[in-house]
Amino acid sequence: MAHIYKPKGRETGKWVITYYPRPGLRKSVTGCMDRQATEVMANDLEKKAALVRHGLIDDKAERYASEAEKSLEQHLADFKMDLEARDVTRQEVSGIPARVHRVIDLAKATRIAGLKPSDVNRAVKDLRDGGLSLETCNHYLRAVKQFSRWLWRDGRAREDNLAFLKGYNVAKDRRHDRRALGDDELERLVEAAEAGPVVLGMTGPDRAVLYRLAAGTGFRAGELRSLTPECFALDAEPPRITIKAGYSKRRRQDEQPIRRDLADSLTPWLEGKVAGKPVFKLTARTAEMIRADLAAARQTWLDQARTRDERAEREESSFLAYRDAEEKIADFHALRHTFITRLGRSGVGVKVVQDLARHSTPALTLGVYTHLDIHDRVAALEALPATGQKAKTARPKRRSVGA
Numbered sequence: 294m295a296h297i298y299k300p301k302g303r304e305t306g307k308w309v310i311t312y313y314p315r316p317g318l319r320k321s322v323t324g325c326m327d328r329q330a331t332e333v334m335a336n337d338l339e340k341k342a343a344l345v346r347h348g349l350i351d352d353k354a355e356r357y358a359s360e361a362e363k364s365l366e367q368h369l370a371d372f373k374m375d376l377e378a379r380d381v382t383r384q385e386v387s388g389i390p391a392r393v394h395r396v397i398d399l400a401k402a403t404r405i406a407g408l409k410p411s412d413v414n415r416a417v418k419d420l421r422d423g424g425l426s427l428e429t430c431n432h433y434l435r436a437v438k439q440f441s442r443w444l445w446r447d448g449r450a451r452e453d454n455l456a457f458l459k460g461y462n463v464a465k466d467r468r469h470d471r472r473a474l475g476d477d478e479l480e481r482l483v484e485a486a487e488a489g490p491v492v493l494g495m496t497g498p499d500r501a502v503l504y505r506l507a508a509g510t511g512f513r514a515g516e517l518r519s520l521t522p523e524c525f526a527l528d529a530e531p532p533r534i535t536i537k538a539g540y541s542k543r544r545r546q547d548e549q550p551i552r553r554d555l556a557d558s559l560t561p562w563l564e565g566k567v568a569g570k571p572v573f574k575l576t577a578r579t580a581e582m583i584r585a586d587l588a589a590a591r592q593t594w595l596d597q598a599r600t601r602d603e604r605a606e607r608e609e610s611s612f613l614a615y616r617d618a619e620e621k622i623a624d625f626h627a628l629r630h631t632f633i634t635r636l637g638r639s640g641v642g643v644k645v646v647q648d649l650a651r652h653s654t655p656a657l658t659l660g661v662y663t664h665l666d667i668h669d670r671v672a673a674l675e676a677l678p679a680t681g682q683k684a685k686t687a688r689p690k691r692r693s694v695g696a
Contacts, residue, residue: 295335297324310335314342353448360449361405365397368405372443384515392436395420405450410458413437427461434460472621473634478590478613479508482583485590492585493576500586502562503573504628509555510534511632511650514625518575522566525559532556547651579625584615587623 295312308324308331322338324331345355360368373390399416402408413434421430441455474482486500495503507517516536524535532555536547566572576582591613598604611617615624629650636646647654 295339297328297331297335307331310338312338312342314338315346356448357451363405364403365405365408368444368449369393369397369440371447372440375443375447389436389439392433393440396433396437405444405454408437408441408444408454410455413455413458421461431460434458470619470621471627471630472617472619472623473631474508474623474627475612476635478623479504479631481590481594481613482586485593486586489586489589493578493582494574495576495582498562499573500582502559503575504583504586505555505558507625507628508631508635509551510549511629512536512549513629514575514579517573518571520572521570522563522568522572525563527556527560527563549649549651580622583623583625583628587613587615 295310297308297310299306299308307326308328310322310324310331312320312322312335314320322334324334369390372393373386376386376389396413396416397408399419400408400412402412417430417434420433421427425433438455438458441450442453444450445453483501483504486497486504489497489500491497492500503517506512512534519537520534524537526533526535531550532553533548533550536549538546563572594613595604595607598607616622633646633650636649
């Protein structure tokens with residue numbers, strides 16, 4: 294039976310109702326200032342609890358109805374807290390809810406029932422029409438689908454409303470296809486940064502170290518931002534750098550070995566860096582930053598042409614260009630492509646390349662991040678033995694039967 298009382302010290306406040314919606318589960322509900330009105334509430338709660346106990350009311354249906362009354366903003370806040378409690382990176386904790394918020398805002402959805410596939414499709418199309426690439430639109434779509442799936446799995450919705458939404462075919466929009474920098478391009482990029490001015494809050498020498506480190510480890514921008522002096526074990530054998538689990542895309546601590554020459558160049562640079570503080574003040578506008586250094590490096594290269602014809606020829610080239618003739622770009626993440634491509638060209642096994650790239654599958658390593666050109670194919674052919682040129686051996690004469 295429901296019980297009505299006033300908490301001690303709050304005799305002038307509202308009445309409180311306690312009842313058992315199911316055996317073993319005690320629940321308290323705040324009533325009214327008027328006792329008689331509170332008794333009516335208590336009787337209604339008790340009747341409803343009795344119907345639930347006898348199976349005449351679906352308890353889940355009641356919960357769904359209660360969750361349906363909450364705003365999507367409330368659910369999104371809970372979703373973010375759930376992400377924070379799970380083993381996800383800090384970038385995902387901030388990025389995924391932000392994308393979901395933008396989509397549901399464009400879809401004008403305020404409740405779970407308003408999270409309709411057609412409205413979400415329209416919202417993502419608005420993002421595409423606003424200039425976002427298909428790949429970026431897919432990031433937004435995956436985020437809102439993850440949120441919808443969480444609503445269902447957490448018992449807040451009867452079903453995953455967006456389960457059957459499909460992403461865009463990014464092959465139709467290759468504006469963000471990346472390319473790997475050649476060795477000479479990488480060297481000139483580092484030199485231009487070293488001698489360059491402050492760009493987006495980062496000094497030239499720091500950018501030069503950043504580019505060498507990105508191309509020598511394959512670290513992503515978020516991973517590089519997380520590095521503190523304690524992450525570097527440059528005197529170890531082999532020298533290595535540690536990415537903490539909270540910042541690694543694999544959601545586990547990664548130890549990446551590095552070349553000794555890279556470690557030796559990092560040692561003096563790390564001197565004076567504050568313990569526990571990030572070693573790089575890395576902007577979120579990494580593409581803009583590397584684009585400025587590529588432009589400076591290309592201009593220097595153009596100015597080094599000895600003749601007018603050579604200058605004209607260089608201007609037609611994609612050397613050090615942010616976007617090449619095939620519309621592939623050299624943004625900051627292209628340094629990771631450069632690292633993996635150089636590994637592929639070194640002749641090491643696919644498994645080793647995959648491990649150093651920290652990829653889950655070799656298909657991702659070979660199909661997306663390894664960029665080989667005609668010169669690589671020619672080199673592979675040259676490594677084969679000459680066709681049909683193997684020295685012939687004399688065949689033994691066949692002996693006749695009975696000889």
